[in-house]
Amino acid sequence: xxxxxTKEEQAFRxxxxxxxxxxxxxxxxxxxxxxxxxxxxxxxxxxxxxNKKGWGVSHWPKEYxxxxxxxxxxxxxxxxxxxxxxxxxxAFGVSMxxxxxxxxxxxxxxxxxxxxxxxxxxxxxxxxxxxxxxxxLASLKTKAERRGDKWIINxxxxxxxxxxxxxxxxxxxxxDNNAKKQMGISFIVFSMKSKGVTVRPIQTIDGGHEVNEVxxxxxxxxxxxxxxxxNKGWDYAKFLLGNERTGIARVGVSKERxxxxxxxxxxxxxxxxxxxxxxxxxxxLAACEIELKALELTQLRVVADEGKHGKGKPNPASSVLKIKxxxxxxxxxxxxxxxxxxxxxxxxxxxxxGSNEAMDWTAQIAPSYFNNRKVSIYxxxxxxxxxxxxxxxxxx
Amino acid sequence: MDFxxxxxxxxxxxxxxxxxxxxxxxxxxxxxxxxKGGWSKAVWLKLxxxxxxxxxxxxxxxxxxxxxxxxxxxxxxxxxxxxxEPYLATVVIGGGFLRHAGSDAQKAxxxxxxxxxxxxxxxxQLEKNSRYDLFDVSTTAKxxxxxxxxxxxxxxxxxxxxxxxxxxxARTKGDRRDRSGIGVFxxxxxxKGVGRKGYPTQDGxxxxxxxxxxxxxxxxxVLGNPEDSLALIERVVDEARIALCAEAVGLMDxxxxxxxxxxKTRKQFGVAIGSFQSLQHRASxxxxxxxxxxxxxxFATMAGDFEDAKERTNAIAAAKVQIGKxxxxxxxxxxxxxxxxxxxxxxxxxHYFKRLTMIENSFGDTDYHxxxxxxxxxxx
Numbered sequence: 001x002x003x004x005x006t007k008e009e010q011a012f013r014x015x016x017x018x019x020x021x022x023x024x025x026x027x028x029x030x031x032x033x034x035x036x037x038x039x040x041x042x043x044x045x046x047x048x049x050x051n052k053k054g055w056g057v058s059h060w061p062k063e064y065x066x067x068x069x070x071x072x073x074x075x076x077x078x079x080x081x082x083x084x085x086x087x088x089x090x091a092f093g094v095s096m097x098x099x100x101x102x103x104x105x106x107x108x109x110x111x112x113x114x115x116x117x118x119x120x121x122x123x124x125x126x127x128x129x130x131x132x133x134x135x136x137l138a139s140l141k142t143k144a145e146r147r148g149d150k151w152i153i154n155x156x157x158x159x160x161x162x163x164x165x166x167x168x169x170x171x172x173x174x175x176d177n178n179a180k181k182q183m184g185i186s187f188i189v190f191s192m193k194s195k196g197v198t199v200r201p202i203q204t205i206d207g208g209h210e211v212n213e214v215x216x217x218x219x220x221x222x223x224x225x226x227x228x229x230x231n232k233g234w235d236y237a238k239f240l241l242g243n244e245r246t247g248i249a250r251v252g253v254s255k256e257r258x259x260x261x262x263x264x265x266x267x268x269x270x271x272x273x274x275x276x277x278x279x280x281x282x283x284x285l286a287a288c289e290i291e292l293k294a295l296e297l298t299q300l301r302v303v304a305d306e307g308k309h310g311k312g313k314p315n316p317a318s319s320v321l322k323i324k325x326x327x328x329x330x331x332x333x334x335x336x337x338x339x340x341x342x343x344x345x346x347x348x349x350x351x352x353x354g355s356n357e358a359m360d361w362t363a364q365i366a367p368s369y370f371n372n373r374k375v376s377i378y379x380x381x382x383x384x385x386x387x388x389x390x391x392x393x394x395x396x
Numbered sequence: 397m398d399f400x401x402x403x404x405x406x407x408x409x410x411x412x413x414x415x416x417x418x419x420x421x422x423x424x425x426x427x428x429x430x431x432k433g434g435w436s437k438a439v440w441l442k443l444x445x446x447x448x449x450x451x452x453x454x455x456x457x458x459x460x461x462x463x464x465x466x467x468x469x470x471x472x473x474x475x476x477x478x479x480x481e482p483y484l485a486t487v488v489i490g491g492g493f494l495r496h497a498g499s500d501a502q503k504a505x506x507x508x509x510x511x512x513x514x515x516x517x518x519x520x521q522l523e524k525n526s527r528y529d530l531f532d533v534s535t536t537a538k539x540x541x542x543x544x545x546x547x548x549x550x551x552x553x554x555x556x557x558x559x560x561x562x563x564x565x566a567r568t569k570g571d572r573r574d575r576s577g578i579g580v581f582x583x584x585x586x587x588k589g590v591g592r593k594g595y596p597t598q599d600g601x602x603x604x605x606x607x608x609x610x611x612x613x614x615x616x617x618v619l620g621n622p623e624d625s626l627a628l629i630e631r632v633v634d635e636a637r638i639a640l641c642a643e644a645v646g647l648m649d650x651x652x653x654x655x656x657x658x659x660k661t662r663k664q665f666g667v668a669i670g671s672f673q674s675l676q677h678r679a680s681x682x683x684x685x686x687x688x689x690x691x692x693x694x695f696a697t698m699a700g701d702f703e704d705a706k707e708r709t710n711a712i713a714a715a716k717v718q719i720g721k722x723x724x725x726x727x728x729x730x731x732x733x734x735x736x737x738x739x740x741x742x743x744x745x746x747h748y749f750k751r752l753t754m755i756e757n758s759f760g761d762t763d764y765h766x767x768x769x770x771x772x773x774x775x776x
Contacts, residue, residue, distance in 0.1 A: 001398060001399055001400065001401065001403075001465050001694065001697070001698065002397060002398045002698075003397060003694075003695070003698040004397065005397055006397075009397075067547075090462050136699045153740045196760055255776050258774070258776045259776065262774070279767075279770070282768060282770040282771075283766050283770045285464050285770070285774060286766055286769040286770035286775075287717070287766055289714075289769070289774045289775045289776050290692075290714045290717050290718055290766070290769060290775065291688070291718070292696075292775075292776070293692070293695065293714055293718075293775050293776075294688040294691050294718050295688070295691075297691035297692065297694060297695050298687055298688060298691040299400045300397060301401070301691060301694075303397075304397050304398060304399050304400075305399070308398075308400065316683075316687075317687045317691075319683075319684075320683075320684050320688065322683060322685055324680075324688065375484075383677070385680075386676065386677040386680035386681070387673070387676065387677075387680075389679075389680035389683055389684070390676035390677070390679060390680050391676075393680075393683060394676075394679055394680070394683060395656070395660070396656065396659070396660065396670045396671070396675075396676045396679060
């Protein structure tokens with residue numbers, strides 16, 4: 001047992017950190033520190049810088065543009081990226097559909113899609129959830145019917161993150177109504193510019209527009225856009241969701257936020273002195289930091305395990321990451337709210353499109369708190385995670 | 397970065413787990429509890445035979461030169477089996493003082509007896525008003541000729557009744573809460589002027605309240621610097637905290653395992669109660685708490701070797717907070733999920749809960765350590 005990083009790993013951390021210092025546009029970083037949303041342009045610009053460096057799809061196999069890094073290097077890269085902070089690669093392309101395509105797709109699909117995912121020439125979105133299919137995802141109803149050399153797609157998806165930017169969607173569609181619900185689903189990709197696709201914004205409680213409803217009305221999709229085998233889509237979906245075990249803890253994000261809490265808490269006063277000097281507040285913050293430290297160590301255990309024994313059999317501790325990671329993210333946004341107190345109230349009617357930068361820096365703190373309630377809901381709600389632990393780990 | 401055990405460590409784990417599987421089931425434990433001092437001399441000698449009592453001592457002193465990870469392995473195993481024998485008091489704490497501050501003569505006088513199982517030690521530190529502050533010492537040691545005279549009272553000294561040697565903190569200078577002026581003394585348990593009142597503790601161990609009335613010891617009783625040993629005390633107590641963290645992880649593992657087995661077999665409404673989602677979620681939360689505790693126990697073990705004392709202490713304090721919170725949750729929920737049977741002395745689970753509860757209040761509770769981490773400016 002040895003907690004220390006090797007000299008090589010430390011040098012790697014320095015290299016990554018320096019690259020971020022030199023290359024993340026300062027405006028992008030500032031917005032992230034303040035919890036503002038970024039424009040599509042700002043995100044794509046950064047991702048192309050990353051891709052040019054060869055780090056855009058770092059965890060992909062080398063033949064498709066990956067880096068061949070060790071599990072520990074990936075961990076360091078992610079931590080530094082989150083801590084800088086800079087936008088993480090677009091998960092829908094890089095972490096989700098990309099690995100499905102290089103694992104289950106045919107050669108033509110790999111050639112056609114993978115380079116465009118890496119360079120974000122296509123912005124991808126995820127067509128999984130439906131109004132009637134949330135935690136019970138396999139009950140989905142969006143239908144793909146074969147007609148000649150086309151799929152005809154009808155139905156509705158929801159919670160489609162950043163679909164307003166998307167060029168492409170990967171979609172779970174029912175292709176066999178008679179099979180058991182998990183067995184009749186196929187994984188189909190198509191252009192969001194197709195005729196019959198309608199995107200409608202959903203405004204969330206923070207006032208932002210991240211998610212959308214997407215409607216499909218007789219959308220025609222070429223038959224070769226099926227990934228893998230027909231009716232095997234559920235397996236690919238499970239593969240996709242299980243692929244990203246460690247990133248979900250978002251330890252770097254919470255660390256960065258704790259630094260911000262400390263920074264603000266040493267400026268904002270309560271009782272005539274900075275809040276950071278209030279013992280009750282300080283202890284709450286310490287409690288959160290301790291939980292985060294434990295999570296970081298749990299994550300390192302999982303990473304070290306993957307590095308040594310491969311990804312085959314997940315370390316049972318990996319189930320902890322989503323639950324604790326989301327709880328801690330939520331606690332950090334609560335603590336930020338607590339620091340600014342009554343100044344959480346003003347609502348910036350201009351949103352965060354950059355048109356009203358004069359608005360006080362506290363403007364994004366309440367929205368970020370409201371927005372972060374999502375993290376214990378998405379990606380398999382924390383209640384679903386508890387079901388998974390009960391069944392898969394405890395055998396209940 | 398590596399969290400795996402090496403080959404030798406795996407063998408160590410197998411050997412102690414094997415020994416305890418053979419000689420430490422719940423019924424055997426009840427018998428050991430009734431023996432003199434409240435623990436089994438025979439088991440103690442078996443631990444000695446396997447070299448476990450000499451584990452952390454240097455090879456030059458007759459030990460095996462084991463480090464923090466080795467102690468962690470042993471403490472986890474002792475926790476899992478709910479062991480009564482005074483490993484913490486004798487090997488971890490008593491042995492810790494000798495390893496860090498013992499002169500060659502002191503080591504020669506005490507270490508062989510620890511390693512062969514013939515002698516046990518106890519740490520007489522807690523006072524009526526000191527609570528968790530290690531520097532809060534009223535017991536005095538006054539110079540007399542070459543030697544010292546010790547006066548004062550110590551409480552809840554684990555293994556205090558049967559220990560051959562007491563390691564006593566006493567003030568040689570200054571006022572009650574001064575950080576300097578504290579010494580550490582080796583006092584024979586049967587020295588003239590030592591009064592010991594022994595009793596069982598809530599978790600089935602044994603402790604004693606001890607009075608020191610004009611107890612005279614020689615110059616060779618002093619461990620380290622008699623006027624400035626707080627750093628030594630903090631170091632050894634940090635090692636005790638690390639050991640307690642590991643013991644608690646063993647206790648939590650076994651509590652969770654026992655509880656999950658129970659809800660798989662206990663039937664109500666015609667089905668195993670473990671099929672109910674509310675119970676499944678509770679068990680999942682217990683698992684999460686136990687894993688977070690395991691992570692911090694490993695962190696504490698590694699922090700034991702940190703060069704910087706402040707960094708070491710802060711990390712171990714953080715670990716003790718996590719352990720305290722997890723232990724309370726896992727312990728309480730184990731009883732809840734067992735239902736009525738969990739309330740009985742007859743069932744194992746309650747005994748695990750009680751030991752976990754006492755660990756939280758040993759060498760600083762959750763609030764105490766959380767405050768320390770907060771005062772140190774956190775971890776990030």
